[in-house]
Amino acid sequence: MSGMAKNPPEGLGNDFLDEIVAIPTYSGNEFPLAGNKGNLAGTAAGASSMLQQSSGKGSSHVRSAGGGGGGGGGYEGTEAMFPLGLNLKQEKTCSEEGSGSGKQLGEGKDTRTRAEQVREYRRQIILHYQPLQRELYTLNPGKFFAPSFIKAVSENTEASLRSIISEHSPGIYTFEMLQPSFCELLLSEVENFEKWVKKKEIQIMRPNMMHSYGVVLDDFGLETMLAKLMEDFICPISKVFFPEAGGLTLDSHHGCVVYYGKDWAVKESCHADDSDVTLNVCLGNQFSGGEQFFRGIRCGGHQFTGVHPLEAIVDYSHVPGKAVLHHGRLRNGAKATTSGHRINLLLWCRSSVFREMERYQKNFPSWCRCCQLDEKDRLRQSVSATKLELSRNKELREG
Ligand SMILES: O=C(O)CCC(=O)C(=O)O
Numbered sequence: 001m002s003g004m005a006k007n008p009p010e011g012l013g014n015d016f017l018d019e020i021v022a023i024p025t026y027s028g029n030e031f032p033l034a035g036n037k038g039n040l041a042g043t044a045a046g047a048s049s050m051l052q053q054s055s056g057k058g059s060s061h062v063r064s065a066g067g068g069g070g071g072g073g074g075y076e077g078t079e080a081m082f083p084l085g086l087n088l089k090q091e092k093t094c095s096e097e098g099s100g101s102g103k104q105l106g107e108g109k110d111t112r113t114r115a116e117q118v119r120e121y122r123r124q125i126i127l128h129y130q131p132l133q134r135e136l137y138t139l140n141p142g143k144f145f146a147p148s149f150i151k152a153v154s155e156n157t158e159a160s161l162r163s164i165i166s167e168h169s170p171g172i173y174t175f176e177m178l179q180p181s182f183c184e185l186l187l188s189e190v191e192n193f194e195k196w197v198k199k200k201e202i203q204i205m206r207p208n209m210m211h212s213y214g215v216v217l218d219d220f221g222l223e224t225m226l227a228k229l230m231e232d233f234i235c236p237i238s239k240v241f242f243p244e245a246g247g248l249t250l251d252s253h254h255g256c257v258v259y260y261g262k263d264w265a266v267k268e269s270c271h272a273d274d275s276d277v278t279l280n281v282c283l284g285n286q287f288s289g290g291e292q293f294f295r296g297i298r299c300g301g302h303q304f305t306g307v308h309p310l311e312a313i314v315d316y317s318h319v320p321g322k323a324v325l326h327h328g329r330l331r332n333g334a335k336a337t338t339s340g341h342r343i344n345l346l347l348w349c350r351s352s353v354f355r356e357m358e359r360y361q362k363n364f365p366s367w368c369r370c371c372q373l374d375e376k377d378r379l380r381q382s383v384s385a386t387k388l389e390l391s392r393n394k395e396l397r398e399g
């Protein structure tokens, strides 16, 4: 089992504390899942009421394509705009976000790259944290996944995958994925990690700028297991359903668990994940409300445009054990969880090849609605200009 914690020494030395970089943290509320055995079958209740569209800015105005690419988590907020992505310091600009390894952080003193800081941060945690559910740390499909999911992925044909996957709406796919016992184990591991963090009074990195309530699984030893999960079980699906979004070449991920509920109220904000393909699976528990909403796929240059009238505005009510797989640039957000607690596993899957190609892409990406509209406009204008020129030439010849 690689990446597992060794026996921790008593307490944590100053070196360890020095290594932890300040990030969003919370210390107050207990993780309220202890003793919830058997409750995982709870479902997301509550009819999905329509989310109000983005205030004021929600016109279908199409901005001309700007920088593009960039992988940053832009937001079209219902109110505020937040960036997303792994963040060692609470920076405010989207463009600083994302998987930009090689970038130096810190004001002056710390000259390590972001990648180096993250590596050291993880090393320190893994050295000191003692896992509770060790079986989670090695991928065990028979224990983790629903039999139907294992069968479809092992057959690995488009037909077998389509037999278990439903298209909730264009580009949003759902399927039964996790066994209740796996969800329970993961929840108890997360709870254990939170207890450890609290006991040691350390600050840890939280999943992203939207979530101070949640943990990054990769940081405490689950990175290898999640990488294998992505490679063996998500890539076969993304190859079929998201070939245009890097689905053929996913090669890195950001894995976390996020919490919603009374003690973990998250501001409703529409955003794009720092991901090329996103896997989101509900782990539990009993809750109502908390629908996820989707507001159109946009490239980096069009993140802040409104929803187009022809575009579906989609809500989805999470169900424990069931996965949602969507295009990473599909703008999304979560409505308030009105009772109980909703806890989800997120795997932001990335393709370095896709991101590199995006940087040099000259043509518009076919999957961005605004780029499509821009392209149509450009064609229309060029046809009108040609027509005008032809009629002028005709007038000159005849006149
Ligand atoms: O509410 C959820 O399940 C998804 C959260 C989310 O969109 C995100 O963290 O990127």
Ligand SMILES: [Fe+2]
Binding pocket: 271, 272, 273, 332, 333
């Ligand atoms: Fe998201």
